[in-house]
Amino acid sequence: MERESMEYDVVIVGAGPSGLSAAIRLKQLCAEQGKELSVCVVEKGSEVGAHILSGAVLEPRALNELIPDWREKGAPLNTPAAEDRFMFLTETKGFRLPTPPQMNNHGNYIVSLGNVCRWLGEQAEAAGVEIYAGFAVAEILYDEKGAVYGVATGDMGIGKDGEKTANYTPGVELHAKITLFAEGCRGSLSKGLFQKYDLRKGVDPQTYGIGIKELWEVDPAKHRPGLIWHSVGWPMDTSTYGGSFLYHLEGNLMAVGFVIGLDYQNPYLSPFDEFQRFKLHPEVKPFFEGARRISYGARALNEGGLQSIPKLTFPGGALIGDAAGFLNVPKIKGTHTAMKSGMLAAEAAFDALTQEDAGNGIELAAYPEKVRASWVWEELRGVRNIRPSFHYGLWAGLAYSAIDTYLFRGKAPWTFHHHADHTQLKKAAECTPIAYPKPDGKITFDKLSSVFISNTNHEENQPAHLTLRNESVPIEVNLALYDAPEQRYCPAGVYEIVREDDGSNPRLQINAQNCVHCKTCDIKDPTQNINWVVPEGGGGPNYPNM
Helix, strand or coil: CCCCCCEEEEEECCCCCCHHHHHHHHHHHHHHHHHCCCCEEEECCCCCCCCCCCEEEEHHHHHHCCCCCCCCCCCCCEEEEEEEEEECCCCCCCCEEECCHCCCCCCEEEECCHHHHHHHHHHHHCCCCCCCCCCCEEEEECCCCCEEEEEEECEEECCCCCCEEEEEECEEEEEEEEEECCCCCCCHHHHHHHHHHHCCCCCCCEEEEEEEEEEEECCCCHCCCCEEEEECCCCCCCCCCEEEEEEEECCCCCCCCEEECCCCCCCCCCCCHHHHHHCCCCCCCHHHHHEEEEEEEEEECCCHHHCCCCCCCCCCEEEEEEHHCCCCCCCCCCCHHHHHHHHHHHHHHHHHHHCCCCCCCCCCCHHHHHHHHHHHHHHHCCCHHHHHHHHCCCCHHHHHHHHHHCCCCCCCCCCCCCCCHHHHHCCCCCCCCCCCCCCCCCCCCHHHHHHHHHCCECCCCCCCCEEECCCCCCHHHHHHHCCCCCHHHHCCCCCCCCCCCCCCCEEEEHHHHHCCCCCHHHHCCCCCCEECCCCCCCCCCCCCCC
């Protein structure tokens, strides 16, 4: 069976904030200038928003620019920020610190980013954008000159053995003059683009955090709509970057989560279990008394900032949003910068495609110029040194951040640099195991019951999407040297070391069915032996209200 093909002017991979903003902006420009461009968005989640996970406090700057009448159009920004609290936790106490100016949320909104994306999807479709959800893009199409001319979705109905089943359907080729990659953090296609076009030449490695989040329905008497609560300190040691968030939304809902920098050193650390024990802190636990957990999820996020932004363009396409890494770490926000990058790419693409000689293989040279001239670049430049200052420890990071913010005002004449996260793990023999409390099933939970409420599902009879470059490395390197850290850094119980009854013959078992698509394994594996590729479209988590 041959693959069908469809022709578009612009194909966008990923229906997150940047991809949908780019699609909407393209159609706005068409309407304003009387032009016609065909725009398609393809999304691997079962629906728009299914794979979106964020805290999230939304700064509406980009949304105000893109859709000024968003209130009248019913955008789900229902809970204005009311109060900021920034806490330092010891094991038994909490101390309120001054709120850093970057974390002042006056004028912002606590949202479900998944629901914001669902609404943006509706706006895009109303403008004439075609959106195909449930289709995973598995391949980039290159022409004979090496330029991108579109993408292909993965074949459906391939069995675990790699053979076609009775349900086999070939993927579809989506041809485009310009393809925008909006895959989010650590996109599987973006990784290939970095290599093919050497897009990371001359820039720092991207660095990451893992964010783990739960949604709770809390006792109305304890609900504080608009409360934005962050903490640093316990349960992290002073050499490990991390912190919590507690956001009170409408409807007695509370989003709670923990972010840990993936440059952590102790292979015994489990981000999932650190988050669970955080909830037992005396300052935090009262929020959960009489409350009910209703959803769970996890996702990696970019922390490299300005130093780690790659070359954004290549023949036939560009990177937008978190595929490139526009997150403002001190602000703990990236939606507004992702949206703006998508809008700027759309403007550059519109100008290029409406030229008389517009053909294939266009390189959008105007897009990075627009980014550098925008408030996105100014914002990221001003905070570029804050996250890397924490490489020297919590106290050094807090002290430098204050000096950088108040004395240098983000204009220090130097720039700190990053190391790749997978190089930072120490050997198990150099570290102390961490004893985590057993889950109580009321406030703290295990991984499998958590994955259950993420509504994660994958077609069982399909090739594993968590692939190993070398089958021997998990035992001969990871287990031997690091005590198999993939058992702990995965927040979904995907990786298990199983043995015979007498403890002999250890082997790595991969429970791909559990995968919540966070990409942590692809980032943190010490030898970069794990390669995350897309499963069948529609697989993975189905996040409601996350």
